[in-house]
Amino acid sequence: MTRKQRRLTLIGAGLGVLGLAAALVLFALKDSIVFFNSPTDVVEKHVAPGSRIRLGGLVKEGTLKRGDNLQVSFEVTDGNKSVPVSYTGILPDLFREGQGVVTEGALNTAGTFKADSVLAKHDETYMPKEVADALKKQGHWKADGGGYGLAGAATKDAPPPAGAKK
Amino acid sequence: MIAEFGHYALVLALALALIQATVPLWGARTNDLTLMGVAGSTALAQFAFAAASFAALTAAYVGSDFSVLNVFQNSHSAMPLIYKFTSVWGNHEGSMLLWVLILSIFGALVALFGGNLPDTLRANVLAVQAWIASAFYLFILITSNPFLRIAQAPAEGRDLNPILQDIGLAVHPPLLYLGYVGFSISFSFAIAALIDGKIDAAWARWVRPWTLVAWMFLTLGIAMGSYWAYYELGWGGWWFWDPVENASLMPWIAGTALLHSAVVMEKRNALKVWTILLAILTFSLSLLGTFLVRSGVLTSVHTFASDPSRGVFILAILVIFIGGAFALYAWRAPALKQGGLFAPISREGALVFNNLFLTAACATVFVGTLYPLALEALTDEKISVGAPFFNLTFGPLFVPLLIAVPFGPLLAWKRGDILGAAQRLMWAAALGLVALAAVFAVQGGGPVLAPFGIGLAVYVMIGALVDPIERIGLFRVPFATTVARARGLPRSAWGTAVAHFAAGMLLFGVIAESQWNAERIVSLKPGESVSVRGYDLTLDGLAPRPGPNYRELIARFTVRQGGEVIDVLTPSKRTFPQRSMSTTEAALLTRGASQLYLSLGDVGSDGAIAVRIYHKPLVLLIWFGCVVMVLGGALSLSDRRLRVGAPKPARKAALQPAE
Numbered sequence: 001m002t003r004k005q006r007r008l009t010l011i012g013a014g015l016g017v018l019g020l021a022a023a024l025v026l027f028a029l030k031d032s033i034v035f036f037n038s039p040t041d042v043v044e045k046h047v048a049p050g051s052r053i054r055l056g057g058l059v060k061e062g063t064l065k066r067g068d069n070l071q072v073s074f075e076v077t078d079g080n081k082s083v084p085v086s087y088t089g090i091l092p093d094l095f096r097e098g099q100g101v102v103t104e105g106a107l108n109t110a111g112t113f114k115a116d117s118v119l120a121k122h123d124e125t126y127m128p129k130e131v132a133d134a135l136k137k138q139g140h141w142k143a144d145g146g147g148y149g150l151a152g153a154a155t156k157d158a159p160p161p162a163g164a165k166k
Numbered sequence: 167m168i169a170e171f172g173h174y175a176l177v178l179a180l181a182l183a184l185i186q187a188t189v190p191l192w193g194a195r196t197n198d199l200t201l202m203g204v205a206g207s208t209a210l211a212q213f214a215f216a217a218a219s220f221a222a223l224t225a226a227y228v229g230s231d232f233s234v235l236n237v238f239q240n241s242h243s244a245m246p247l248i249y250k251f252t253s254v255w256g257n258h259e260g261s262m263l264l265w266v267l268i269l270s271i272f273g274a275l276v277a278l279f280g281g282n283l284p285d286t287l288r289a290n291v292l293a294v295q296a297w298i299a300s301a302f303y304l305f306i307l308i309t310s311n312p313f314l315r316i317a318q319a320p321a322e323g324r325d326l327n328p329i330l331q332d333i334g335l336a337v338h339p340p341l342l343y344l345g346y347v348g349f350s351i352s353f354s355f356a357i358a359a360l361i362d363g364k365i366d367a368a369w370a371r372w373v374r375p376w377t378l379v380a381w382m383f384l385t386l387g388i389a390m391g392s393y394w395a396y397y398e399l400g401w402g403g404w405w406f407w408d409p410v411e412n413a414s415l416m417p418w419i420a421g422t423a424l425l426h427s428a429v430v431m432e433k434r435n436a437l438k439v440w441t442i443l444l445a446i447l448t449f450s451l452s453l454l455g456t457f458l459v460r461s462g463v464l465t466s467v468h469t470f471a472s473d474p475s476r477g478v479f480i481l482a483i484l485v486i487f488i489g490g491a492f493a494l495y496a497w498r499a500p501a502l503k504q505g506g507l508f509a510p511i512s513r514e515g516a517l518v519f520n521n522l523f524l525t526a527a528c529a530t531v532f533v534g535t536l537y538p539l540a541l542e543a544l545t546d547e548k549i550s551v552g553a554p555f556f557n558l559t560f561g562p563l564f565v566p567l568l569i570a571v572p573f574g575p576l577l578a579w580k581r582g583d584i585l586g587a588a589q590r591l592m593w594a595a596a597l598g599l600v601a602l603a604a605v606f607a608v609q610g611g612g613p614v615l616a617p618f619g620i621g622l623a624v625y626v627m628i629g630a631l632v633d634p635i636e637r638i639g640l641f642r643v644p645f646a647t648t649v650a651r652a653r654g655l656p657r658s659a660w661g662t663a664v665a666h667f668a669a670g671m672l673l674f675g676v677i678a679e680s681q682w683n684a685e686r687i688v689s690l691k692p693g694e695s696v697s698v699r700g701y702d703l704t705l706d707g708l709a710p711r712p713g714p715n716y717r718e719l720i721a722r723f724t725v726r727q728g729g730e731v732i733d734v735l736t737p738s739k740r741t742f743p744q745r746s747m748s749t750t751e752a753a754l755l756t757r758g759a760s761q762l763y764l765s766l767g768d769v770g771s772d773g774a775i776a777v778r779i780y781h782k783p784l785v786l787l788i789w790f791g792c793v794v795m796v797l798g799g800a801l802s803l804s805d806r807r808l809r810v811g812a813p814k815p816a817r818k819a820a821l822q823p824a825e
């Protein structure tokens with residue numbers, strides 16, 4: 001083989017593998033991505049029952065109910081609309097009413113969100129970014145620490161006032 | 167005082183880095199040996215000041231000096247001493263300081279051991295290292311100064327994030343950074359070669375051990391992080407395809423490709439331009455990883471301490487370095503001389519195959535990680551790309567790669583015999599098929615993927631051993647001859663076999679864990695029992711226990727198998743009042759390479775506690791695989807040819823008398 005043929009073989013193989021990778025990516029992107037929705041999105045966009053989404057917001061105060069066999073139900077709100085969620089299993093360590101949460105699952109025909117995973121923030125000041133954005137959109141974001149106990153995300157890295165004691 | 171000292175040392179380190187970044191470069195251009203010599207001494211001095219700065223911050227932490235803002239935010243006087251040390255890098259500012267410290271260590275190592283490098287190459291390499299260092303010193307001093315004071319010192323600190331209070335954290339970030347930052351050496355060498363406009367096999371011989379060292383640390387770092395997430399987060403998962411995990415995986419894949427292409431360059435003087443590109447790419451991905459983790463652009467469990475305003479600075483570093491490197495590459499690479507020829511079916515061809523698939527796999531991870539960011543920036547639509555995406559893309563690309571792995575070492579350089587190699591791999595393939603059939607028969611209607619995955623893993627493991635077994639003539643020649651041959655076989659050949667074998671082990675563990683794990687989530691009252699895969703667990707009782715800076719609730723489980731008590735497990739739930747956070751301490755029972763995993767949930771109103779129990783078959787093979795892979799790297803590193811200061815290649819020595 002001449003140098004040119006060898007180079008063509010190489011380039012051909014390279015393009016082939018890249019093509020394969022691109023095809024896989026496109027195929028996977030079509031089927032396996034999950035859209036994030038706020039409760040308002042869910043209500044207004046009429047998300048179809050059974051399609052897999054992420055639902056994020058705050059756990060509405062006073063809605064957390066624990067049933068038998070680790071069944072849990074609560075409502076996720078963005079201050080405007082709220083969506084009932086049911087989940088079976090162990091909630092994350094930092095799951096609490098009034099705090100940010102992201103759940104993944106699908107709506108059933110009755111309008112309840114059946115979550116199969118619940119992600120909560122990992123420390124007391126962390127707010128999932130999507131949740132923070134969704135709340136800002138609804139005008140319920142309070143960076144000064146009032147409101148929904150959201151103090152953290154916006155101010156967490158700011159230095160405390162001089163002499164601050166906790 | 168100590169904080170000001172650390173701050174001052176950092177400023178001096180920056181000044182030294184700026185000198186190191188410019189003077190030697192000028193020396194290399196004007197061929198002035200004195201100016202080039204500045205590189206070595208400034209690199210060492212810069213390391214000394216970076217180390218002093220880091221020591222100062224460590225002293226502030228160990229002494230619980232809460233007048234330093236960073237210490238106040240991330241430490242607590244009651245914290246065990248070990249965590250006072252580790253919390254130095256358990257936060258953004260400190261971890262960036264660790265980053266530059268490691269960068270300066272690598273620079274100092276090149277200065278110390280680079281005596282046999284050509285002068286201009288050494289000067290250029292150290293100058294490029296100093297550019298990177300300067301950028302990060304500036305980043306720390308301007309946006310993330312760990313030495314800021316609080317006017318009135320608080321009496322007590324806010325404590326370190328409890329999930330970081332773990333021995334895993336002591337080890338994970340330094341190892342990971344040694345890997346990330348270690349790739350800066352191959353980057354600097356690549357840039358230096360582009361500046362110089364010449365590159366040869368000696369260059370590859372120099373770059374390969376550094377790349378190998380960085381790759382080994384990164385492998386260990388990722389494995390350690392994975393194990394830490396496994397036992398500390400309480401979910402029993404060892405890989406989540408979380409963007410931050412991907413951020414460390416991408417440089418690892420690119421680094422693996424670089425290791426392989428550097429072999430071709432060293433042995434056959436081919437693939438030069440490609441190797442340079444990979445070196446640039448690998449470190450660019452390391453920088454990207456730093457950016458993703460440190461800028462807070464990601465929604466991720468790892469972005470504990472992030473701040474978007476810093477992101478802009480790191481993004482600027484990213485754009486300047488990656489953009490600059492690629493521009494230089496586009497300008498200078500065509501001038502590099504073409505290397506040796508080889509047929510598509512040859513050792514070189516196999517390594518190219520490896521490179522193609524690794525880079526394609528890396529690209530899919532890249533797309534999966536950054537696509538959500540790009541989409542959100544462009545359309546405001548928020549999506550998450552999770553495990554299914556990566557399983558669908560990464561998985562299929564790794565299958566042909568793994569099938570090809572045993573072929574590589576069996577093919578000759580320049581022109582190989584693929585049929586011959588296939589014949590020699592008959593046994594490996596046959597055993598793989600036997601494993602496939604056996605798994606299929608045993609598990610019956612179990613997961614479909616399992617038999618194929620296990621079959622492939624067995625094939626890779628056996629296939630990796632074919633080359634050394636044939637070369638030492640195992641069972642064909644007298645045993646003494648075999649031993650003698652085994653000793654005579656180059657360490658790098660053993661290293662290759664061991665590392666490839668480890669890839670098979672890793673796959674075995676991944677398949678076994680993902681396909682056969684059993685999970686039970688139950689709510690138990692004291693005295694009640696539950697059974698998982700033949701293990702009967704009885705909850706004996708719950709008891710509170712105080713800790714140094716937390717309270718914990720311990721559950722006592724007696725584990726029985728076939729009626730006999732085999733162990734007592736005590737998973738616990740810790741509450742850290744300072745941060746009003748709690749963590750789950752899982753309890754693990756190791757039987758062979760399999761583990762029983764217990765973690766606690768909440769206590770219900772009826773006094774029952776939620777318990778998550780997993781049985782994870784052969785899960786430890788995942789991390790053993792990584793460790794064995796690193797051992798393979800270490801074997802290869804100990805090969806005489808690669809040892810720093812090894813004699814120059816014979817070809818050159820033969821040429822010298824003629825001069």
